[in-house]
Amino acid sequence: MQIYNYPLFNTWPKILSRPANNYSSINSTVRMILDNVKKKGDAAVRDYTRRFDGADLEEFRVSKDEMEKAAGLIEPELKEAIQKAAKNILAFHEIQKPPMRMIETAPGVKCWQKSVPIDKVGLYIPGGSAPLFSTVLMLGIPAQIAGCKEIVLCTPPNEKGEIHPAILFAAGLVEVSRIYKIGGVQAIGAMAYGTETVPRVFKIFGPGNSWVTAAKQIVSVNDCAIDMPAGPSELAVMADESADPEFIAADLLSQAEHGPDSQVVLVTTEEPLISKVMQAIDRQLSELPRAAIATKALENSRAILVNDEEQMIELINFYAPEHLIIATRNTTNHADRITNAGSVFLGNFTPESAGDYASGTNHTLPTQGWARSFSGLNLESFCKKITFQEISRDGIQQLGPIIEAMAEGELLYAHKNAATLRINSSES
Amino acid sequence: MQIYNYPLFNTWPKILSRPANNYSSINSTVRMILDNVKKKGDAAVRDYTRRFDGADLEEFRVSKDEMEKAAGLIEPELKEAIQKAAKNILAFHEIQKPPMRMIETAPGVKCWQKSVPIDKVGLYIPGGSAPLFSTVLMLGIPAQIAGCKEIVLCTPPNEKGEIHPAILFAAGLVEVSRIYKIGGVQAIGAMAYGTETVPRVFKIFGPGNSWVTAAKQIVSVNDCAIDMPAGPSELAVMADESADPEFIAADLLSQAEHGPDSQVVLVTTEEPLISKVMQAIDRQLSELPRAAIATKALENSRAILVNDEEQMIELINFYAPEHLIIATRNTTNHADRITNAGSVFLGNFTPESAGDYASGTNHTLPTQGWARSFSGLNLESFCKKITFQEISRDGIQQLGPIIEAMAEGELLYAHKNAATLRINSSES
Incomplete structure (x- = not known):
């Protein structure tokens, strides 16, 4: 982590720049894969699944039998945790139901606005070392509450052609209509254009690596809406002397362990806090399985000492972090003044990982400064509004x-x- | 207009395809212009304004003096109409203010969602033969209600370096912060990247020709959010024997006159209605100044006879029109069953042009079938939602x-x- 003491305003853009991400080098390959899926449908998907995932699949769709078995393959403790988290996520997204709004704007001129679910939506769950069942909840629950008629989920299989049972369990819980063992660019293509077996959807949601992100951006130009531009995880912590350095270190590391291109930022008015947090990071880091990844991410990361509360808030709003922890004496007042952030965590007992899993808020959030203009996923991301008028x-x-x-x-x-x-x- | 009697479901995609729009041929030129604006700022903007608009401008920003003079240059009748329309648009967008939503999802776990205005927004108003002051209201009023701190408006000048007074009058009415005499790709670049004089904004709104649309899509990948993918105007009318053929003809023509690539569709259960509407179109068309444009658009257009109400609704939801007029006996019931449309007009006395100008609903709407996943512009398009949690x-x-x-x-x-x-x- 690099430390900056009282940096001048004109240095902020440089200090707070994100690690570069440039997809243009892979764009032509992504386009080629998408074109093939568009033209050849299932055959192309089958071919890419063999090549990229090492799985030779006749049937992409997860069977009822596989779904039923999945529940038996998960530890009861995890199962219960998933169910409890789902309950909280459900509760928070339920209250987001928009009211029908009607007004007579002029005598005899009635206008109203109605929220209507998007008929068909596609959820993408990345593969990799860990099964991201939490993301299944975060995408599936609002889709279910919105009332989307068809909820399609794509996720890459392992070499044996299997999906992790926790993914299937979570998908069953949120009543996904169809699950397909398809990953990467070919999954985005299959959902955007439709194939013989995968229905075309109208909006695609979910995270992914740079290939998936590039594919989503390409299909969004002409074919299919997407949730938001995706990027590496970020966390900013604003802290004063009331903050706990061990907690802050743990929070910074929890975002740093996501990937080498993650970025974490500590902003504080309290000089001694910085060195205490640094020491705590060193201590905690040594015990983490993903220490190598976190270490790399810390290289992109910053600890910034500022003059006062005003500047702390100004700097956060300038940075527009995906996640923000407010560990100050005056959390509520500070939270009220945040205008650019995805999700905000107040006080010493609110770790960022609570929002990743279980508090109820959504963890699909705008990164890369997109929090200036984008909302995180919410119920209305799965709806569109139609206006009506009658004269x-x-x-x-x-x-x-x-x-x-x-x-x-x-x-x-x-x-x-x-x-x-x-x-x-x-x-x- | 081509007529289709009882077409089979599998022919719908073909019958209801939109006129092709492919921007890829102009993309490299658009990219070059954007790159130049990014690198050279005002100098590049000045150069392109000279080249494309024929105006040699030292100062892009509209002065207070120009603003004050504008009001005196408009017919009092038009001025009053604009003011009344603004009142209705304001009333309808005011009721869209989202409530703050809070819940305790589990004991000691408080979560809430807050809508916050986007700090800086950019409005684009196209030039051309007619001054689109109505679009100034449709973009500016929700931005103003949302509370966006900086509202920038760009619109191309004429060769004398002037903006139509009705545009300036409307912009004054909605309290735009800064108005610039900049059009086309260079305007999108200036607002997305910022120049010496134009502030960078976080989201760009508004219609435009294929160059502007391509530019918006390019900047949306990495630099600036945009409202929605834009395309040529569309109108569908669903009608039964209670409809008035003269009114329908007038409505179809009002969309057809927008541009040669506009599309209008009549869907009906009532065979005799089709020929009556055709005759009325012929009659009305001959008196229109923009008859040539409308005639061209009618070539892309369709009259479709279907078996029953069910199919009428199914076909409309399949097509997902930007505008929909429901001219049937059972308007309310039919309106309730519409799931894909931008803005809907009920009954014989609700022309589509009411929504273009004065009823209060927004006229910036999803075209090209994007109504399946996108809302028309509304108050929340100028806000983003931030979630909070406190444990x-x-x-x-x-x-x-x-x-x-x-x-x-x-x-x-x-x-x-x-x-x-x-x-x-x-x-x-």
Whole structure:
């Protein structure tokens, strides 16, 4: 971790720059894979699954039998934890149901807005060393509450053509409609275009490596909506003398262990805290299985000493972190002043990993500064809003002339005529 | 307009395909312009404004003096119409303010979600033959209600370096912070990257030609969020024997006059209606100044006769039109069953042009079938949601073990440790 004492405002962009991620070098390969999936469907998917995952699959879809067996293969303690976490996530996303909004904007002119689920959604769960069953909950639960009719899940199989039972258990819990053993770019292509066996979906959700991210960005131009631009994990901690250095070290390490390109930032008004946190990191790091990854991530990371609370908040809003821990005396007031962040954790007993798993908030969040303009996943990510209007015979008498004047001002006479005809007719 | 009688379901994708729009041929030029704006800032913008708009500008920003003069240059009738429309748009977007949502998901675990305005937003208003002041209202009013701190507006100048007074009047009404005489790709670049005079924004809104659309899609990959993928205007009308053929013709023409690549679709259970609408179109078309454009758009357009109400609704949801008029006896019931559409107009006295200008709903809507996954612009398009959580000392005792079990299941031991340390400490 690099330490910066009282850096000037004009140095912030440099100090707080993210590790570079450039997908353009892989774009042409990604495009080729996508094109093949579009043209050849299942055959291409089968071929890539053999090549990239080492699995030779006739049938991609997970069977009922596999689903039933999965539940028996998980430790009861983990099963119970998943169920309890699911309950909290469900509760938090349930309260996000948007009300139907209606108003008479002018006499006889009724307008309303209704939230409607996206019919078909695709969830992507990455493979790799660890089974990301928590992400199944984070994507599947809001999709289920929203009422999406078809929920498709793709995740890469291991070489034996299997999916980790915890993934299947979580998918069963959230009532995913179809699970496919497909990973990588070919999974994104299959869901965006549809194949003989995989239905085309209208929006794809979920994290992934740079290949998956590049594929999502490409299909989003013409074919399928995506949740948000994805990037490496981030955490910022703002702390004063009330913070616990051991806790902060543990939180910084929990994000650092995600990947070598993760970034963690400590911002504090309290000089002695920095060295205490550094020492705690050294101590804790030595006991971590993923110490090598975390060490690499710490190289991209920063500890920043600032003058006062004002600057602490200003710097956080400038950085726009994915996760923010507020470990200060005045957490509520500070939280109120945060305008750019994905998810915020208040106080000494709220570790960031609570939000990764179990508090109820979603862990799919904007990285790379996208928190300036993007929300984390929430119930409405699985819906779209439709507006409605109904004008009465009397209503058009009053509103009509406004439409006529504006349409004429924009030189759109057919627009005007659609109002004129109705005004004339409603008079009779 | 091509007529299809009782087409089979498997022919729908073909019949309802949109006119092709492929931006890939212009992408390299767009990228070059963007790169130049990124590198050279104002100098590049000045150069392109000279080249593309024929205006030689020292100062891009519209002055207070220009703003004040604008109001005097507009017909009082138009001014009043704009003010009344603004009032309705304001009323409808005001009711969209999302509530703060809070819940205790488990004992001692408080979670909440808050909507926060995007700090800096950019509005793009296209140039061309007609001044699109209505779009200024549709973008500016929700930005203003949301509370965006900086609202930047770019629009191309004419050869004399002027902006149409109606644009300036509308921009003044919605309290845009800064207006720049910049158009096209260079405007998108200036707002996405920032220049010496134009501040960088975090999200860009608004329609544009294929160059502007391509530029928005390119900057959205790494630099700046955008509202939605934009495409040519569309209207579908579903009608039964209660519909008025003259009104339908006028509505179809009002979308057809937008551009030669617009598309309008009539779906009906009532065979005689089709020929009556066709005759009315012929009659009305001859009196329109933009008849040539509308005629071209009608070539892409369809009249479809279906068996029954069921199929009418199924076909509309399959097509997912930007605008939908429901001219049937049972409008409310039919409206309830629409799941894919941007904005819906109920009954014989609700022309689509009401939503373009004055009813209060937004006219920036998803085209090209994006209504399956995208909302039209609304208040929340100018906000993002931040989630918060606060766990008490007691709360972590209960939630902690769930976090530990799940983190261990995902092999993320630093995540686990952040919970363990707090559990141990809170016991003492």
